[in-house]
Amino acid sequence: MKYTLITGGSSGIGLKLAHTFAQNNHNLILVARNRGALSLLKENLESLYKIDIKIIPLDISGETGAVSLYETVKKKQLEVDILINNAGMGYHGEFIEKEIRSDLDLINLNIVTPTVLTKLFLRDMLKIGRGRVFNIASTAGFHSGPLMSVYYGTKSYLLNFSEGVAEEFRDSDIRVITLCPGPTKTAFEKMDGIEKGLFKNFHIADPEDVAKYLYKNIDTKKDVLIHGSLNKFMIAFTKFIPRKINLNLIKRIQKKK
Numbered sequence: 001m002k003y004t005l006i007t008g009g010s011s012g013i014g015l016k017l018a019h020t021f022a023q024n025n026h027n028l029i030l031v032a033r034n035r036g037a038l039s040l041l042k043e044n045l046e047s048l049y050k051i052d053i054k055i056i057p058l059d060i061s062g063e064t065g066a067v068s069l070y071e072t073v074k075k076k077q078l079e080v081d082i083l084i085n086n087a088g089m090g091y092h093g094e095f096i097e098k099e100i101r102s103d104l105d106l107i108n109l110n111i112v113t114p115t116v117l118t119k120l121f122l123r124d125m126l127k128i129g130r131g132r133v134f135n136i137a138s139t140a141g142f143h144s145g146p147l148m149s150v151y152y153g154t155k156s157y158l159l160n161f162s163e164g165v166a167e168e169f170r171d172s173d174i175r176v177i178t179l180c181p182g183p184t185k186t187a188f189e190k191m192d193g194i195e196k197g198l199f200k201n202f203h204i205a206d207p208e209d210v211a212k213y214l215y216k217n218i219d220t221k222k223d224v225l226i227h228g229s230l231n232k233f234m235i236a237f238t239k240f241i242p243r244k245i246n247l248n249l250i251k252r253i254q255k256k257k
Helices: 012-023 035-048 062-075 100-128 149-168 187-191 207-216 229-238 243-255
Strands: 002-007 028-032 053-057 079-085 131-136 174-180 224-226
Touching: 002 012, 002 100, 012 028, 012 035, 012 079, 012 207, 028 035, 035 053, 053 062, 062 100, 079 100, 100 131, 100 149, 100 174, 131 149, 149 174, 149 224, 174 207, 224 229
Parallel strands: 002 028, 002 079, 028 053, 079 131, 131 174, 174 224
Antiparallel strands: none
16 A cells, blocks of 8 residues: 655645545555644545545654664565655844744754755665655745745755755666745744734745645656746846845845735
């Protein structure tokens, strides 16, 4: 029996991914820290669809958390043919004012965790000769981001890392794909004040739309998926803007938060 594993699966984009994959008859492994939310989600989805759902309540931040998740999956003898590294976090504010621990927590969850999980599960996929890894980055990965410097940096890493690994598997039935959504209605975006800033005049995507977009492209040959026509345009447009001007524009946007 094959499973789709979704990290950060109890809220936001991860929650909608769980619903979307369940609707399409995928057995699921849902991972998040909130046991109660996972249990309710499992009960809800299993009442609607004839699928098997495993929940793993776990803090997967950093190498220890990622390895613990992998070992739990192996102990349960579950075969993962689709891995979706969705869990992530961020903060807004002056880099110098944030505690070092906050930066390290962000780097652990946004960089270390998906890197370790990608490596471990790719090794298993290589043995069976097929598989999909979706790493959820952000349109932030295409820029530097004053006042969210570490967050933007982690998404840039995830984008470039994933593209590199995708090329290594080019001649196989294993695909590594990066999804880059723009501003999305999630708990993280609300916490970070994005709706109060300049982005309030931009389209804020619904996480359900993002999830459906990913599923529609499950067999894509592309390495990078950018959700939303406006986001695609903005990324293409900023390639023609001097980097200094682009940085200044992003800083002004971030200061509005």
